[in-house]
């Protein structure tokens with residue numbers, strides 16, 4: 001039995017989709033069983049649970065051999081994920097696949113990466129078999145309500161990045177493809193997989209790709225980090241999140257790995273393809 005956490009999110013929902021095709025017995029931990037009822041229709045066992053309530057994790061982990069651990073970044077993420085690891089050990093889980101972040105290390109300037117590193121260390125010391133999945137910046141960040149709406153309604157997007165600075169982004173579906181392999185095949189224990197997309201693109205080039213796909217001009221506005229942070233705070237985001245997002249933009253990744261091809265045995269999704277697959281989200 002495999003347990004999937006984060007089952008309704010960008011990555012978890014896609015992992016489930018892929019494993020359903022493999023007929024792998026699966027259980028999904030969800031906060032709202034009603035809202036996740038489509039998963040049940042696919043034959044997946046649903047268990048109500050929340051990381052805030054460790055007692056719900058015990059029940060979710062009973063009889064599980066492999067678990068996919070994903071929790072959104074937050075100041076309580078380390079504590080909650082470590083509690084999950086403890087519960088997994090007590091339940092005799094054999095292998096944890098943890099969704100981490102590229103560059104997870106003690107001295108990474110990004111808080112999010114340092115949090116992931118702390119959890120990785122805890123898992124290493126737990127004695128459980130592990131696989132760490134370290135993706136870079138997601139293409140799906142463009143699907144965030146504010147960004148997608150701005151593209152659809154104002155034909156522009158804003159980020160605190162220099163217009164010609166080229167960086168890489170990965171599609172969450174490719175992350176899911178690698179996760180699905182590590183959960184359903186032997187041989188991935190002890191591995192750390194750094195996942196990227198296939199190309200480096202500047203924000204100017206991203207805007208051009210949007211323009212081509214949508215058939216009208218999409219522009220890009222470069223903001224100072226302080227202005228961008230001010231906008232996030234004004235939109236009600238907490239301080240830690242606004243700061244974390246700025247750190248993310250200040251440390252974007254500028255390399256390409258072959259992990260998606262190597263592990264998932266597929267070509268990584270291009271940004272152009274990502275836009276085409278989500279065209280409606282960017283149309284008014």
Ligand SMILES: NC(=O)c1ccc[n+]([C@@H]2O[C@H](COP(=O)([O-])OP(=O)(O)OC[C@H]3O[C@@H](n4cnc5c(N)ncnc54)[C@H](OP(=O)(O)O)[C@@H]3O)[C@@H](O)[C@H]2O)c1
Pocket residue numbers: 005006007008009010011012030031032049050051052070071072073099100101102112135136137138141172
């Ligand atoms: N975005 C990036 O560019 C980027 C880059 C590198 C790494 N990462 C890492 O990727 C992860 C996020 O992945 P994602 O985009 O797939 O996440 P996501 O789409 O935001 O989904 C989060 C999932 O976690 C569930 N969840 C949230 N809080 C929970 C709780 N307290 N108890 C139980 N379930 C809970 C949500 O369930 P509900 O449906 O109930 O809300 C949802 O299924 C984070 O760890 C982040 O650090 C992100």
